[in-house]
Amino acid sequence: MTRWDFGEQTLTTLTQNTSxxxxxxxxLITKLIDAAEPLVGKFDGSGKAAFDSFKSRADQITADLNAGLGSINEGQRGMDQAFSEGSQTMADEANQNMGTANFDAAKFRG
Structure with missing residues (x-):
């Protein structure tokens, strides 16, 4: 069985890195489009159609990729919040249980 062991800031850092x-x-997509600009008019036939299609759809491709990464980022933020709340709940419950525990009864008398 695999055990996940990560620090308190791991998901926060992951969220920032994904963003x-x-x-x-x-x-990079913008730079690719700019770098391809000198190729305009150099293609014929299906190569020209594919190039023109990519160039005209570049903004939509960028938006789709950003939307996908945004959804991943949203999930990461949700996981970060859930882990933080779970950690705090666990600490609160442990403190509460320690407050009601009878430690004197557990002492060994010799």
């Missing part, structure tokens, strides 16, 4: 990756991906 940064989305920004970076959008920037």
């Amino acid at each position: 940064g990756s989305g920004d970076e991906l959008s920037d």
Whole structure:
């Protein structure tokens, strides 16, 4: 059985990294489109159709990728909140249970 062991800030860091990756991906797509600009008019036939289709859909492709990463990011934020709340609940319950425990009864008398 696998045991997950990670620090308190792991999901927060993951969420921030995913958000940064989305920004970076959008920037790379924009750079790809700009780099392809000198190729306009150099293609014929199906190559031209594919190139024109990519270029005209680049904004939608970027938006779709960002939406997908946004959904992942939302899930990560939800997991982070759930783990934080679970950790706090566990600590509160442990403190409550320790307050009602009879530690004197557990002492060994010799």
